[in-house]
Amino acid sequence: MAGTKTTPEEIPLRSDPAKRLRDLLGPKTRKHVDLMEKVKAHYVTTDRDERLKTEIEVMIENAVQRLDPSRPYGADNRREGTAVAIVAESGAGKTSAMRHYLKNNPFFPNYGNPDGGCPLITVGVKSPCNLRNLGMGTLRAAGYLARTEKRESEAWPMAAYQMQDQEILFVAYEEAQRIIQQANRTERGKVIETLAGLMTDTVWPLHLILSGLPRLKALFQDSFLEDAKPDSPERKAHITLKRRTRFVEFAPIDLKADRKDIDSGIEEYAKLGGVSLKLLKEGEMRARLSHAAAYQFGLFWDLTTLAIDACLRSGRKEVELDDYADGYATRTMEPVELNPFAVDHWNAIDTSIIQRHPEDQIDTKPRGKRSKPERRRGDD
Template sequence: MSEMPDENNALNRLRASMTEKELGVVAVMEKVRGEYLPSGWDEDLRRAFDGLLRTVATRHDDQIDDEASERRRETRALVVVGEAGTGKTESLSRLFRTHPVLQGYGVLGSGCPLVTVSVPSPCTLKTLGIRLLRALGYPLARDMREHLVWNLVFEHLELSGTLVLHLDEMHNLTDGANVAEIDTIQKTLKALMVSPEWPVGLVVSGLPSIVPDLRAVEEIRRRGRFVRVPLLDIPGDLSSVAQVITHLAGIAGVTVEKDFAENTAPRLAHAGIHRFGIAVELVHEAIEIAIADGVPLDLDTFATAYFDRTGVGDLLNPFVAVSWAEIDCSLILLDEAPPEQVLPADPRKRDRPKSRKNKGKHEKGGR
């Protein structure tokens, strides 16, 4: 059997074939994308998570010196929900990476007490159990029934010293489940929290659709904390959006005209359907275009970034259109494909925004 390819070697081969200019763009974008942008709800998230950790650490009785006194109480759950693109996964990831209690987070065998598993789509409870075992360092070599898989999960949570389990994208498990499957999922979550041998604290994140199913679990409803990631408040958050543009442009070393960020912030928030994560991604993509083309960061680069992401023409591009505030960007960004009417009839004539070398393609008044 051949060995699995080494990721670092594969990346090194790819980078060795790239030009110096391309590698320069990659180097800058690594800094830009690696910059964490704090959000207004980070403090609430940290406080809720610290409360969960304290509960996990609480023993039944610290005055009696015997083995039974070391048994911990049933734990709590932290449920973090938000629309797609609000930045919940990135905020949780940064919290876990930087928390002093979670040293070694994400490294198998490091002894970190928290393990994250991203729930795949589609997913069954058995599939989740198999993925959990892999994350715990015990990949299955043969097929097993669902209850046997979860027996192993409970065993290896204890063997690995895992005290907190983070299930990300939980909606991939619950949204497509029938009534009987939901009941089994709820019982499994309860069993994780109240296990007499090894109770585990839960951090569950996903779309808001997971809330009703989780509230139906008494232990989560009674001892859980629900945190919702807010959408951008317009106009309240516009200054923060402008600061994101200016800050990331400064890291990248790209030119930004005076007052550009302030004037662009409303369009960017609208284009990102008021979701902080999507807005940041659009800034990343516009900056990459500016670096690659050697041009300033302006509405043309944002228009190109939006076109590359959605395929829409100028009339539905909020960085170009005169009536940009009337465009329903959710119909464009949330569908798997853009609506038929937003695509040019002839793909050979697609109205892609051009760099400064081919300026003048946008409709008049769009700037």
């Protein structure tokens, strides 16, 4: 009726768009989505989680120590920052390990909530990585909602102010190997000076977590700055960065050494998914799966999750080899002759395609006859 006023209680709240779509699913699909959501969110713990926890908590210990114990806590009475570098191949599970550590962690309450007061923020390093892009990423992660891109000279002072205002003490930079991809010698030097400056700032020192692929280690080598003079500011900053950084490396899968963790993970996923994974009791199947996953723990469980999904969609309760073949084809778009779950010569197939990173150069070399990825079972 014209002129009728609507009270605030009568106005429907705008929910999350994904939530609105979920509410429209049928009962059967909704049940499957609910189950797979839990399966995909599961994390298998290993000894590397304890190593990561130890290194970050050493950093926390440094953050809480005062320069002068006789004086009260304050921004001018903190020790300079330190850094932890998490180094592993693509698919090892670096991001998942950090999320697992941060989940319900009393040191980092409300992580991910911009209004929750968490002292740690995560910044995704974009490619190309220059100082301006890194500054804008840090500024936005610190809660500053800017539609326009700031100049480099504006972004970093604003980021520093925002992090102090929000009482942020730790900054995690994901995909930090993209710093290495910066070919410009001047930009490299500026990034190094900025990272070191964040840790040694006299007003608000920060602690850094740098995670990335193995080539991230080049960031800490003298050759990264090439011809920088020993007494130059950038070389001194580089020495500061190296001296203050500790490393955590995630090793590839070793089926013998990691057997206990793999056994536990298989039981956990089978229970969560309500399926049988008895095929993974076989040594050859484990070797085949490890090879398909490029020997990375994260991908090992990702492929298992895809296989469970394929199995349940087919109305079965026992995961089969074909389910893994379907999952690999879905993930990589590889033809059947290059699918390690579909051929006998699986150990001769180059499975590194499963690790392909968005910024990696596209491989133009032929990898065999290209055809539409094939499902191993009929379309019935």
